Amino acid sequence: MKFTEEHEWLRAEDDVVVVGITEHATTQLGDIVFVELPEVGTTVVKDEEIVVIESVKAASDIMAPIDGEIVEVNTTLADNPALANEDALGAGWFFKIKPSDSSQMDGYMDEAAYNALIA
Amino acid sequence: MSDLLHTPLHQLHVALGAKMVPFAGYSMPVQYPMGVMQEHLHTRKKAGLFDVSHMGQVIIKGADYLAAATALEALIPVDIARLGRDRQRYGFFTNEAGGILDDLMLANRGDHIFMVVNAGCKAADITYLKANLDGFVVIEITDRALLALQGPAAEAVLSALDSKAANMRFMDVTSLSLLGTECWVSRSGYTGEDGYEISVPACQAEALAKELLAHEDVEPVGLGARDSLRLEAGLCLYGQDMDDGLNPVEASLSWAIQKVRRSNGARAAGFPGADIILTALETGTDRHRVGLKPEGRAPMRQGVPLFQSESDANQIGFITSGGFGPSVGGPVAMGIVADGLHQPGTVLYGELRGKRLPVTVTSLPFIPANFKR
Numbered sequence: 001m002k003f004t005e006e007h008e009w010l011r012a013e014d015d016v017v018v019v020g021i022t023e024h025a026t027t028q029l030g031d032i033v034f035v036e037l038p039e040v041g042t043t044v045v046k047d048e049e050i051v052v053i054e055s056v057k058a059a060s061d062i063m064a065p066i067d068g069e070i071v072e073v074n075t076t077l078a079d080n081p082a083l084a085n086e087d088a089l090g091a092g093w094f095f096k097i098k099p100s101d102s103s104q105m106d107g108y109m110d111e112a113a114y115n116a117l118i119a
Numbered sequence: 120m121s122d123l124l125h126t127p128l129h130q131l132h133v134a135l136g137a138k139m140v141p142f143a144g145y146s147m148p149v150q151y152p153m154g155v156m157q158e159h160l161h162t163r164k165k166a167g168l169f170d171v172s173h174m175g176q177v178i179i180k181g182a183d184y185l186a187a188a189t190a191l192e193a194l195i196p197v198d199i200a201r202l203g204r205d206r207q208r209y210g211f212f213t214n215e216a217g218g219i220l221d222d223l224m225l226a227n228r229g230d231h232i233f234m235v236v237n238a239g240c241k242a243a244d245i246t247y248l249k250a251n252l253d254g255f256v257v258i259e260i261t262d263r264a265l266l267a268l269q270g271p272a273a274e275a276v277l278s279a280l281d282s283k284a285a286n287m288r289f290m291d292v293t294s295l296s297l298l299g300t301e302c303w304v305s306r307s308g309y310t311g312e313d314g315y316e317i318s319v320p321a322c323q324a325e326a327l328a329k330e331l332l333a334h335e336d337v338e339p340v341g342l343g344a345r346d347s348l349r350l351e352a353g354l355c356l357y358g359q360d361m362d363d364g365l366n367p368v369e370a371s372l373s374w375a376i377q378k379v380r381r382s383n384g385a386r387a388a389g390f391p392g393a394d395i396i397l398t399a400l401e402t403g404t405d406r407h408r409v410g411l412k413p414e415g416r417a418p419m420r421q422g423v424p425l426f427q428s429e430s431d432a433n434q435i436g437f438i439t440s441g442g443f444g445p446s447v448g449g450p451v452a453m454g455i456v457a458d459g460l461h462q463p464g465t466v467l468y469g470e471l472r473g474k475r476l477p478v479t480v481t482s483l484p485f486i487p488a489n490f491k492r
Contacts, residue, residue, distance in 0.1 A: 033450075054443070056154075
């Protein structure tokens, strides 16, 4: 698993990468009440804002961590956005992206480096 | 950050694990470990304890209550003179343009008026009172904390400390003896729930807060849930839902101006902006504060522009307060909209991230008030 400074996690699964946000991020955001996800089939570029998260406190944007095509989104978040708080690293995933350049993953932190960042 | 003021409960907030944020010059708890959503729901179900010590507490004294009340009526367009003894009333300072300088609660305490004003306005309010109430005593109370105990369990919790609490009705004020200390208590709040606001000497505030929190039905609640609770209750926040550029009629606060202060009333006018406000009461205004219910789940927050249709270019209003309403289970908002588009049921469109999403004008409050009248 890789982590970004924007508190996203990326997990490679076969030829796609699953993306969500970390427990640290969901704790900071507070109770999440709305998640707007990109449409399946959208081609996105790194650092493009593609997810909107609304918590009880504020709205935040999540950026595409890598270039690629959105191949699946977590539709259960539409009805149950709190899943992102309850299981940030598992059932609360946001989208799956098919990377156009998987070497972009290499620039991100491993778990130890991320834990040091948020410590 | 270092020059933020602390309330007498600061150490308790920190000990309780609160997330502290700067607010109106104070370091205040925005939430506790329970989180905004649960704190909100707990307040509606049982009781929440809020620290509102940042708000201004002011005493105004003249020869007697009536003298002070009469003088204050020159600044505030409500019936203060005939406010009953040990009763509280909502009001606001107006300016010459008819706008609102601050909103407040004032109480008839027999030989004086006790007033609670917004934290962000209190310095200006006190300067204004002193400048305009020549010959009266205006005292800012700085040695007392202010706690709010809100929710359906509040009566049982507070009357365990002084049984007289149970005899109070909504907007009554009295002195109660809580843990042997005289507290100035009103049966009111800012959540739409039954409850009390308690002015307690600063040195006793932590002991009282701990005693209240020791009750199994009481949880500490921060500013985050205070905002969502008041929004669901349809209550205005000064600086967002009203300000010095909006008159009380536009702000849908006409109910607060009693007949006696209106045209043909026994004490009509005589307050700043009276011409504008009294004319607006008679002829109406071209904009109104309304409740707004966004469709779907996306909250619409302060500043979101409103339109009459999905394509119309002319903005007809804007959101003044908005967010997620935990008890409603969806987004709720208030806003200012043009006259004619303010009737409940009217569908408007809020522009959010480049998309226009439907919003329905809704009567306030979103959650029925639970006061003990």
